[in-house]
Amino acid sequence: DQQVKQNSPSLSVQEGRISILNCDYTNSMFDYFLWYKKYPAEGPTFLISISSIKDKNEDGRFTVFLNKSAKHLSLHIVPSQPGDSAVYFCAASLTGNQFYFGTGTSLTVIP
């Protein structure tokens, strides 16, 4: 069961431009969402989160948008930097304990 979906397995963006990573979910009861970033041979690193009572959360170059009616969230990275090249996972939770992860989007930022 794919409760959290990331339909784009990969994305390439020029340095300095905006990267937009998308995530869709099926369970309307999810109330908390996170984005993780993962480099090869490392564990996922927490990036940014958003609660279902908000529609936007910003942290520096990273902004997460939540559209509950569409069951869609997105991560914007502006401006994109080569060091942002990694796999990005979105994750959602009902209980704040167990998270359901998407399959990831591999972002490549081209210098």
Place this chain on the structure above:
Amino acid sequence: EPEVTQTPSHQVTQMGQEVILRCVPISNHLYFYWYRQILGQKVEFLVSFYNNEISEKSEIFDDQFSVERPDGSNFTLKIRSTKLEDSAMYFCASRVDRGRDGYTFGSGTRLTVV
């Protein structure tokens, strides 16, 4: 910066053998987790552990799996009789509380069952 440490980084085992994957969570964290990622697939929840007991587990976490916090610092995942389909990257994670921060993940143990 505090880290979650996992050992070994790579474990190869024969089908039917028992394996123990070890994790040292961050010292002031209270909630502990195991996730796994089969190659090319999504990261999947296995189990959460709080106050010396399992608080949630997934369908994957059947009788072949167990977790333990034997000495207040280590957090282990045991697979009693490994199957080929247990081959995956296993991630340990911990967090201070169930608030609004994400987990801190370890770098993972790659388990290969042959």
